Amino acid sequence: MKITFKDEALSELYETGKTKDRKYKQLCKNKKLVDGYIRAVSIMYRTETTRELHEYSFLHYERLTHDPRSSIRIVNGKVERLLFTETEDGVEVELIEIDSTHYGNKK
Template identity: 40%
Template sequence: MIKVFFEDYDLEEYVLEGRSKIKPYKNYAKNKKFTSSLQTVIEVIRSVNNASELPNFSFLKYEKLKHGLSGLSSVRIMSNRVERLIFRETEEGIVITILEIDNTHYGNKK
């Protein structure tokens, strides 16, 4: 199983409890379907033995990022939205550190 660590305490609170007092997580928490999807993504990430298994879950749209985000990877949270969970994989391939939720993927102008 992959261990998931959060560098951002507020993001961790939002993911684990489904609520947050700070933006943008407070805004995301208002959408229960989005929050539930995010929690499902985290459960899937935790269920695999290493990050190389993530491409097997096609709905995640797992990808290693390039250019300015080189060294990071991402997965989609919901198929009909642009937000992606961006994370860094460790050398061991068993620990993922969650960094942020990004809604600018694909040039989205929110």
């Protein structure tokens, strides 16, 4: 699948494992999240269509109901998600959502 990154910081994070962008600076300190992000994007590169993402149950792929985007989880058991828009020729990765209140998590 063809993947384009809407944010240069996400591309840099995938290629090098770190970024200087302050938006994802906190994320870079958590090696488990960075490794999960790299693994998730690598799986997306290996698949032909987004339907094949259902085969990887730990990603919890879903099309968002009130949003034109889709999401996958970065790390199984965590709430951090990778949001992307599906296009005719692939996907456009938009952002990493680090909202800890998602899915009813009230820590």
